[in-house]
Amino acid sequence: MTEHAQPSEHSQPSHTQHFPVVAVVGLGTMGAGIAEITARSGRRVIGIEADEASATAAFRRIEESTAHSVERSRMTEQDRAALLALITVTHELGAAAEAQLVIEEVPEQLELKRSLFAELDRICPPETVLATGTTALSVTRIAAATQRPERVIGLHFFNPAPVMQLVEVVRTVLTGTEVAEQAAEFARSLGKSPVAAGDRPGFIVNGLLFAYLNQAAAMFESRYATREDIDAAMRLGCGLPMGPLALLDLIGVDTAKTVLEAMYAQSHDRLHAPAPILGQLAAAGLLGRKTGRGFYTYAGPGSSQVVAEEHAAAERVAGRTVRSVGVCGSGTMATGIAEVFAKAGFAVTLVARSQEKADRAKAALAKSLQRMVDKGRSTEAVRDAALALVTASGTLEDLASADLVLEAVAEDLAVKQELFATLDKICKPGAVLATTTSSLPVIQCAMATGRPQDVVGMHFFNPAPAMKLVEVVSTVLTAEDVTATVLELCATVRKHPVECGDRAGFIVNALLFPYLNDAVRMIEEHYASVDDVDTAMKLGCGYPMGPFALLDVVGLDVSLTIEKVLHAEFREPGLAPAPLLEHLVAAGCLGRKTGRGFRDHARR
CATH class of the missing domain: 1.10.1040.10 (N-(1-d-carboxylethyl)-l-norvaline Dehydrogenase; domain 2)
Structure with a gap:
């Protein structure tokens, strides 16, 4: 047992109303981090390990961690000494009886945790709150091992605990409201952002x-x-x-x-x-x-440096020559793609359903180029050169000599098939025909032509001038030199291509939209709030936007369409669109574009 005298009263912060003494059982990386940040709040901490050797090693880890903080000027040596004086480490579980809150951070095994909670229930006074740090196990089943399930809660910190801001406060159906409120206030007093979650698989973040x-x-x-x-x-x-x-x-x-x-x-x-x-x-x-090895191979155990693995280099056929590009459409995506190719030096014909629409599209392109000049990211010479390469047209016949034609029209299969059938008649032999669809089958566009070997998916992301990614989608009939052509073009226009086959969602949407759908189900089941889910994914995973903020930006109608396509292709029950999403779309709540989606943007 390692004992330390407590520091003088004036060195302690005042926000220790709830749980002035906290016990942490299990001082691995997570437990040690929780012990450290709890002591920083001015509370006395009792760390408990399995045996004396483990207890000594655990306290040494805390000493080393705080020493690094001093070296990085995150705390003074005096603050470190005061913090360490608040921490007692022992191998006696009975020491937990002194605490008002006990947090367990033992290995993720249900029976181990249940056994520990049964013992803590016997040791600790009836008013003590018992918290589990489980990442995915049922808090309810852990609580059931005690005679005080109303005073058992989940406190899921994220690794590394001293750095990560998020704490999931997990209530069971029996957890007392006051206990949950005190637990959330405890997390806030540590400088954390608590989010309320119910007891379901994975809680919010891991779920x-x-x-x-x-x-x-x-x-x-x-x-x-x-x-x-x-x-x-x-x-x-x-x-x-x-x-x-x-x-x-x-x-x-x-x-x-x-x-x-x-x-x-x-x-x-x-x-x-x-x-x-x-x-x-x-x-x-x-x-x-x-x-040192998993999906990737690393320089050694614990290393973050990926080591390139030797693979037999597959010889790729040469692509076709592309000097001129046609873009069909007049929306944001079409004008963005036209801008990308024009800035790279390609002659671009931008075709819309009328000359008036085509002229408006070119004017929008000009405004985009001017914004780059105004922001100092481009020059007037670059702007003028790019604009000079773009011809606005209201007739598809002007694409007869194009080497590559991309369509960026409405995400409607019938509309795209009609366009491809027309392009098949107009475009010269050997021209590459590409669709920018985000969810429709490329092969069905290709089969509307008499040259399916020349058709490929080239899925840009919005806004096309800024986003680096292009999904290159080959069908079972796409010619190798057509795929090679598009990959070479992506490099020329400074985009990052990724290759995939022709199935619903390709890579990004096939992974992104089920995640968004799962988030909608959480709200639908009253499991967590929109704000808490968004906060959890931003703070817990470092995502730039939470799922509901992203849904409102993408458009709930667009999201629903993609969900339906994924469900129809894979027939997986878990991919069926959440009814709440369908109801909001039916009500015209489509997100930012209508002023209301999962949030009311008109009031902001």
Whole structure:
């Protein structure tokens, strides 16, 4: 047992009304971090480990962590000494009887936690609150091991606890309202942002995150796309800080498998059943960064440096020559794509349904180029050169000599098929015909022509001039040199291409929209609030936007259409659009474009 004298009263902050003494059982990385930030709030902390050697090692970790904080000027040596004096570390579980709040951070095993809570229930006074730090297990089942389920709650911190702002406060059906409020206030007193969650698989963050990670693993396992393309697609297409497969390696393949198994045991949703590749990697000891190899290979155990693996280089045929480009459409995507090619030096014919619409589209393109000049990101010479390369036209016949024609018209299969049938008659032999569809089958567009081998998907992301990603979608009939042409063009116009096959959602939407749909279900089931879910995903995962903010930007009608396409293709019950999403669309609440979606934007 390691004892320390308490510091003088004036060194302690005043916000210790709730839980002046806190016990932390299990001082691994997470437990030690919680002990440290709790002591920083001025509370006395009792750390409890399994044995004396572990207790000594745990306190040493806290000493080292706080020493690093001093070295980085995040605290003074005097503050560090005061903090360490507040922490007592022991291997005697009975010491928890002194605490008003006990937080467990032992391994993620249900029976281990239940056994611990039964013992804590026997040791601690009736008024003591018992909190579990579980990431995915049922708080209700843990609470059931005690005689005080109304005083049991989940406090899910995120790793590293001293840095991450989010804490999920998880209530069961029996948790007292006052206990939940005190727990949330405790988290706030640590400088954290608590969000309220009910007791369901994965709570908020893991409930949304791990289903998405599992689908990415299954996508890779099916050889639909490479690991690099899957990760690049989600980083560049969604602005995520890390791709899903790299994140699985960081979390630990074994940890992810454990969390998913716990989620599946409660939900019985097949989308939560761990992808077989996770079990195979775990059985082989390929657990990710901590072992030096998982989905990727690293320089060594614990390293973040990815080592390139040797693969037999597949010879790719040469692409076709492209000097002139046609773009069909007059909306934001069409004008953005025209701008991308014009800035890269290609002659562009921008065709709309009338000359008037085409002229308006070119005027919008000119405004976009001017904004770049005004912001100092471009020059007048570049603007003028790009505009000189763009010809606005109201007739498709002007595309007869184009080497590549891209359509960016309405996301309606019949409309696109009619256009491709017309292009087939107009465009010269050997011209590449591309669709920018985000969800429709490319092959059905291709079969509207007599040259399906020349048709390919080229899915830009909005706004096209700014977004780096392009999904290059080959059908079963797309010629190799057509795919090669588009990949070469992407490099020329400074975009990052990712290759995938022709199935619903391609890479990004197939992973993104089920996640958004899951978030809608959370709200539909009154499990958490819109604000708490958005806060949780931003603070817990580093996402640039929460799912509801993103849904309102994308448009609820667009989202519903994509969800329906995914469900129709894969026939997976878990992919069926949430009824709440359908109801909002039926009511005309489509997001920002109508002023109201999941939030009322008219009042903001």
